[in-house]
Amino acid sequence: MNPATVYKALNPADAQLVNSRLEAAGFHPFVADEAAALGMEGYALAIGGIRVQVPESEFADAREFLDAPAE
Numbered sequence: 272m273n274p275a276t277v278y279k280a281l282n283p284a285d286a287q288l289v290n291s292r293l294e295a296a297g298f299h300p301f302v303a304d305e306a307a308a309l310g311m312e313g314y315a316l317a318i319g320g321i322r323v324q325v326p327e328s329e330f331a332d333a334r335e336f337l338d339a340p341a342e
Contacts, residue, residue: 273327274327275327276324277300277323277325280320280323281308281320283305286305286321289337290323293333298329300333303321303324308320
């Protein structure tokens with residue numbers, strides 16, 4: 272499985288919310304770099320954010336799901 276980043280957040284709450292939405296919709300997300308981002312204040316920005324990733328095969332559908340307006 273090659274992971275693909277579908278979302279980047281600067282705080283863990285945003286990343287976990289997106290992760291939960293994707294899981295509820297049947298995707299297989301993973302939150303990467305969360306522990307590193309929490310290591311030091313401001314480090315999330317320095318490392319480029321906390322990444323929410325899905326398998327590459329789910330990327331297009333997950334991106335479409337996240338871009339769709341909330342009902």
